[in-house]
Amino acid sequence: MSNKSSTAMQGTALWQKQPKANAELFALTYGALVSELVRDLETPAEIQEQLDSMGHSIGVRCIEEYLAKQDSMTAGTPSFQESAATVQIVYRMFLGIVTETAAGAAVSTTEHNPDSVYSISFTDNPLALFVELPSTGPLVDLEYSQLLCGWMRGVLEMLQFDVVVTVEKSTLRGDDTNTLQVELKQVLQQGAGEDYQEE
Amino acid sequence: MSNKSSTAMQGTALWQKQPKANAELFALTYGALVSELVRDLETPAEIQEQLDSMGHSIGVRCIEEYLAKQDSMTAGTPSFQESAATVQIVYRMFLGIVTETAAGAAVSTTEHNPDSVYSISFTDNPLALFVELPSTGPLVDLEYSQLLCGWMRGVLEMLQFDVVVTVEKSTLRGDDTNTLQVELKQVLQQGAGEDYQEE
Numbered sequence: 001m002s003n004k005s006s007t008a009m010q011g012t013a014l015w016q017k018q019p020k021a022n023a024e025l026f027a028l029t030y031g032a033l034v035s036e037l038v039r040d041l042e043t044p045a046e047i048q049e050q051l052d053s054m055g056h057s058i059g060v061r062c063i064e065e066y067l068a069k070q071d072s073m074t075a076g077t078p079s080f081q082e083s084a085a086t087v088q089i090v091y092r093m094f095l096g097i098v099t100e101t102a103a104g105a106a107v108s109t110t111e112h113n114p115d116s117v118y119s120i121s122f123t124d125n126p127l128a129l130f131v132e133l134p135s136t137g138p139l140v141d142l143e144y145s146q147l148l149c150g151w152m153r154g155v156l157e158m159l160q161f162d163v164v165v166t167v168e169k170s171t172l173r174g175d176d177t178n179t180l181q182v183e184l185k186q187v188l189q190q191g192a193g194e195d196y197q198e199e
Numbered sequence: 200m201s202n203k204s205s206t207a208m209q210g211t212a213l214w215q216k217q218p219k220a221n222a223e224l225f226a227l228t229y230g231a232l233v234s235e236l237v238r239d240l241e242t243p244a245e246i247q248e249q250l251d252s253m254g255h256s257i258g259v260r261c262i263e264e265y266l267a268k269q270d271s272m273t274a275g276t277p278s279f280q281e282s283a284a285t286v287q288i289v290y291r292m293f294l295g296i297v298t299e300t301a302a303g304a305a306v307s308t309t310e311h312n313p314d315s316v317y318s319i320s321f322t323d324n325p326l327a328l329f330v331e332l333p334s335t336g337p338l339v340d341l342e343y344s345q346l347l348c349g350w351m352r353g354v355l356e357m358l359q360f361d362v363v364v365t366v367e368k369s370t371l372r373g374d375d376t377n378t379l380q381v382e383l384k385q386v387l388q389q390g391a392g393e394d395y396q397e398e
Contacts (some may be wrong), residue, residue, distance in 0.1 A: 015221075018221050018222070018223065019221070019223065020219040020221065020222050020295060021219065021220045021221065021224075021225035021226075021294075021295060021325060022219065022220065022292070022293045022294065022295060023217065023219055023220040024217065024218065024260075024261075024264070025220075025257065025261070025293045026220035026225045027220075028257045029225065029228055029229055029257070032232055032257065033228065033231060033232040033235065035253075036235055036236065036239075036249070036253075040235075040239050050235070054231040054234075054235075057227075057231075058227045058231065061223075061227060062223075062224070065223070093221070095221065096219060096221060
C-alpha cells in the first residue's frame with residue numbers, strides 16, 4: 001500500500017469515528033464569529049490576527065487529540081516534509097475534507113528552500129459554504145478563512161515545527177481551489193522552554 | 200406508527216442526509232465565538248443578547264432549509280403545540296440530537312396558559328462539549344448556550360409563532376438535563392408586514 005493511500009485510509013477511519021455536527025450549522029457559526037470580529041475590529045489585518053490566534057488554540061486541541069489516539073510505537077518523529085501527511089490526516093479527521101499536498105512553494109520563487117515549504121490544497125472550504133465576500137469596501141481583502149492558517153500553525157507547533165502559513169489560493173476570491181502554503185521557520189526543541197534556555 | 204416514532208424517523212433521516220462537520224471542532228468554534236463576545240461586551244446580559252440575535256439568524260436559515268425539503272402537500276400549518284414535533288425534527292437535523300418535549304411549563308406556575316407553553320429537553324448539549332463555567336466572577340450567570348434560544352425563536356418565527364425561549368435547566372449549571380421552555384406570545388399572520396398593516 002502506498003503512503004498516499006495509507007494516509008487517506010487513516011484519515012477516513014478517524015473521521016468516521018469522530019462525533020458529528022451539521023456542516024451547515026458549523027459554517028453558519030463560523031460566519032457569526034467572523035461577523036462579530038468585523039463589527040468589533042477596525043481592519044482586515046486585525047480580524048485575521050484574531051482568527052489566526054483562535055485557530056491556533058483550536059489546532060493545538062485537535063492535534064493533541066489526534067496524537068492521543070496514535071499508537072506511540074508507530075508515531076515516531078516526522079521530518080518537516082513528512083508532517084504534510086499528518087496534516088492531511090488531521091484535516092480529514094477534523095474538517096472532513098480530502099486534501100492534496102505538494103512539496104515546494106505554491107507559487108514558485110527563488111526565496112524559499114524547497115525542503116522547507118509545502119502546500120495543502122482542497123476544493124471545498126467547509127468554513128465558507130454560504131459566503132460571498134463583498135466586491136468593494138474594506139473587507140475586499142479579508143482572508144475569511146484565516147482561522148485555518150492559525151489552525152495549521154497550532155497543529156504543526158505540536159509536531160515541533162514553527163511555521164508560517166499563508167493563503168495562496170482561495171475559492172472565495174475566484175481561484176479554482178484553496179491552497180495554503182506552509183513554510184518552516186525553525187524546528188522547535190522537545191521541551192524547549194525555561195529549563196532548556198538555562199543549559 | 201405513532202406520531203412520536205414518525206417524528207424521530209423523519210429527524211434521523213434528515214440528519215443522515217446532511218453534510219457533516221466534526222462535532223468537537225463545532226463546539227470549539229462556538230467556544231471561540233462566546234470568548235470573543237466575553238472579551239468585547241460588558242455584561243452576561245449583553246453577551247446573551249448578541250448570542251440570541253445570532254441564533255435567530257441561524258435558526259431562520261435552518262428552518263427555511265427544512266421547509267424547502269418538505270413535501271408541500273403534507274406540510275400543512277401546525278398548531279403551536281404541534282410545532283414542538285417540527286422543532287424536534289429540526290433539532291435532530293441540525294444539532295444531531297434527540298430531544299424530549301413536554302406540554303406545559305417546565306416549572307409549574309399559574310402564570311402560563313398550558314396550551315401556550317411547552318419545553319424541549321436533551322441530555323447532551325452539542326455547544327458545550329468542553330465547557331466549564333467559572334464558579335465565581337461576572338460570568339457565573341452567563342447562559343452559555345443562549346444561541347439555542349435565539350435559534351428556536353428563529354425556527355418558530357418562520358412557523359408563524361412569536362415566542363419567548365428561556366433556559367430552565369442546564370447541565371453546565373449542574374442540572375441533570377438541558378431544558379428550554381418555549382412560550383407563545385402571539386401567532387403571526389402570514390405575510391404580516393406593511394401591506395397587512397394598511398388593511
